[in-house]
Amino acid sequence: MKKVLLASLAVLFSTLVNAQILKPVKWAYASKRLSKTEAVVLIKATIEDGWHIYSQNVADGGPIATSFTFSPAKTYSLKGKTVEPAPVSKFEKTFNMNVKYFEKSVIFQQRVVLKAGQPVIKGKLEYMACNDSKCLPPEEVEFSVPVK
Template identity: 60%
Template structure:
């Protein structure tokens, strides 16, 4: 009886170990220098089929919008706000409103100005986003990032 219990427990534990946590979005980062004192940060989301993430511009009462927070530094300053390409906008019954979102992939951009004498090698920050498909939404995720900035 003890052997049978041990075997059942081992099978259940093994099955639980193989259960996947869903992560339908992967992020990649880059910086493109546009001059000696300016650069554009690129934050790319690759989204699995059937899933989407929300725009930077979602009205109150809707899903969690995508948002970026950049660490403060004496070496650079943000120029304007992050920008995004044109999103898909549709009515979502679960939120009872029109929402804007991206499927497959999206590249968000943030311009920065490097300050004189900057010794910057990377720009750090955090992003928050929410992922949904036509059946469910996953809890919002916070992701730390570090974007290499060439000299």
């Protein structure tokens, strides 16, 4: 009986060790005060070689665009929309269209108007990572960025 139990545990352990959870994108957050009443929130994606994430501006029928949702608060308000640098634009067979995406790294920026105290900008982002052979399911990530 012990041998069967040990064999079962060995199979389970090897399965768990061999199972890889792909996380090709790492996110980092910062803020920078521009004045007493304004700041910019910086949201950086570092993307593993061979992978990419999509722009905020993707046509219908394409991949899941990167998007940002900021939680409302009395201590700040958003100023304009989240901006991004110029993306790569390329035809992708998977979607049968030109798509805009980022490789290696990208920094998204959101300006905020500061209303009181030391605000903490909270929200969530959604993105989808793909490589030349597959796309991972869209993922949501919550963030919290103090403005000092």
